[in-house]
Amino acid sequence: MKLYPECVPCMLQRAMMFCRDEDDRTKREIMRRLCKLFSEKISKNITTTELAFERNKVIEELMDNRDPMKDLKEESFNAALRVYPTLKNYVEAEKNDKERFKKALKVALAGNIIEFGARDHRVNLKKLEDQIFDVVKGKLSIDDRDEIYEKVKNSREILYVTDNAGELVFDKIFIRELTRYAKICVSPLSRPVQDDAWVEDVKRAKIDESCEIVPRGDFIGIWFDKCTPEFLKKFDEVDFIIAKGMGCYETLVDHPERLEGRIALLMKVKCLPVAKNINVPLGSAVAKLL
Amino acid sequence: MKLYPECVPCMLQRAMMFCRDEDDRTKREIMRRLCKLFSEKISKNITTTELAFERNKVIEELMDNRDPMKDLKEESFNAALRVYPTLKNYVEAEKNDKERFKKALKVALAGNIIEFGARDHRVNLKKLEDQIFDVVKGKLSIDDRDEIYEKVKNSREILYVTDNAGELVFDKIFIRELTRYAKICVSPLSRPVQDDAWVEDVKRAKIDESCEIVPRGDFIGIWFDKCTPEFLKKFDEVDFIIAKGMGCYETLVDHPERLEGRIALLMKVKCLPVAKNINVPLGSAVAKLL
CATH class of the missing domain: 3.40.50.10880 (Uncharacterised protein PF01937, DUF89, domain 3)
Structure with a gap:
């Protein structure tokens, strides 16, 4: 399914849930990096799954916890x-x-x-x-x-x-x-x-x-x-x-x-x-x- | 008040509300541009008001409607x-x-x-x-x-x-x-x-x-x-x-x-x-x- 514009804040919101136990510095860095990623990736062709996959890679890179949920x-x-x-x-x-x-x-x-x-x-x-x-x-x-x-x-x-x-x-x-x-x-x-x-x-x-x-x-x-x-x-x-x-x-x-x-x-x-x-x-x- | 990481998805969500009557192309462009702005602005020093102000400028630039609410x-x-x-x-x-x-x-x-x-x-x-x-x-x-x-x-x-x-x-x-x-x-x-x-x-x-x-x-x-x-x-x-x-x-x-x-x-x-x-x-x- 192609990304709907409405998916963007939702995908960031979900990212916040994954990093809810991190300190504010890490959370802020995750938000900054994800916004950068999204600004480069948002297009009419990308799928929700592709963007979620890329998002999860960024989060995993910045967090020690591999199973935050x-x-x-x-x-x-x-x-x-x-x-x-x-x-x-x-x-x-x-x-x-x-x-x-x-x-x-x-x-x-x-x-x-x-x-x-x-x-x-x-x-x-x-x-x-x-x-x-x-x-x-x-x-x-x-x-x-x-x-x-x-x-x-x-x-x-x-x-x-x-x-x-x-x-x-x-x-x-x-x-x-x-x-x-x-x-x-x-x-x-x-x-x-x-x-x-x-x-x-x-x-x-x-x-x-x-x-x-x-x-x-x-x-x-x-x-x-x-x-x-x-x-x-x-x-x-x-x-x-x-x-x-x-x-x-x-x-x-x-x-x-x-x-x-x-x-x-x-x-x-x-x-x-x-x-x-x-x-x-x-x-x-x-x-x-x- | 300094920006909390939790403010980021919320501020994008609110932006989606402002542009809810636009077509998907405009909404997507707004999301893309806002993510770029946020990736550059998110820091431990910026305030919620400053970021909201910058956000609103981007939205106004991309939308004809000056009073979408x-x-x-x-x-x-x-x-x-x-x-x-x-x-x-x-x-x-x-x-x-x-x-x-x-x-x-x-x-x-x-x-x-x-x-x-x-x-x-x-x-x-x-x-x-x-x-x-x-x-x-x-x-x-x-x-x-x-x-x-x-x-x-x-x-x-x-x-x-x-x-x-x-x-x-x-x-x-x-x-x-x-x-x-x-x-x-x-x-x-x-x-x-x-x-x-x-x-x-x-x-x-x-x-x-x-x-x-x-x-x-x-x-x-x-x-x-x-x-x-x-x-x-x-x-x-x-x-x-x-x-x-x-x-x-x-x-x-x-x-x-x-x-x-x-x-x-x-x-x-x-x-x-x-x-x-x-x-x-x-x-x-x-x-x-x-």
């Missing part, structure tokens, strides 16, 4: 674990296969609210159960779940591309449901970036016990030019792909030639540029076959 | 006018002079919530009466109203330095109260800047009928280096000064030598850097003798 990820992980049994029971109480699948998908989608720093979105970990059930019980703005169910039923192997670390707990509920139909390969990031899930987070959520893990790189979304060879091989091999979150939307939307109806995108629309781009209201929940 | 100011003005009779009656129902003064001061202070674009603050014009009464009935974090009343009682002439355009309607209630004690000189901006009150706004609120108007310049707050000579003369001549809003705080706090207990500052604390600087919680209402 660790505490917040930990906190969100623990909050999700507290809600986990309720959601697991909610899904398992459903006896009809297709209905259970659709409920589990919505639980994973609802988990996508656990993101920090999106401009028009606030997750409240103290009220996480209520916020999760708001999505689970609410309407989807785009609801391709029936088609997604058919695709999954006819798949032998599925690639599951993760988003934020905290939501893994809810992905786990959906992934367990998916393993009834196919072999699942989970793809997190290769190392910590922002509050996204990386390999260790997946292991911690104990998702690896039933799945293969194939790390995809050190960027937001699915950036084909930078993906690991293992990921690209898997991407081409599998029968179907489930991708989570706005980062995946932002990167996939630029590559319609690689979609071919093989990808289900699950996301909460947490900022106005993405809402405009996909043409749904801000705050929408989307389960879209790309 | 006009619609929003108009809307807030009309919302304030709808609430005006209730607040006027609320103050006038009080028969004790000192109590009426203190209530009127709080009404003017409450009007300071009518500001757009502060990062940690949202005014809801549809619920303006409730939001105003929240402040009017609430506690002040710093409450020097008794001392301010004494100063006003002993003044022959008072200078009243305005903040946002919409809050003039509430200033008018306080100014009417002040005219019981002294001659009032009102100082808005010389031309439209952001959503701040300028000369025409004061006339529109019909405050000029009972007061002299002395425009102070084209910047936020009271920036002594750039004030009009007429304002500076008045500032030195009068017995007492009442200044509204965070902009006045941010500029005055750098000039303790000019305060001398002659200035009452009324503001709602609408962002974290100012809250940190004055050491009160975010969202506080403050009536402080400087």
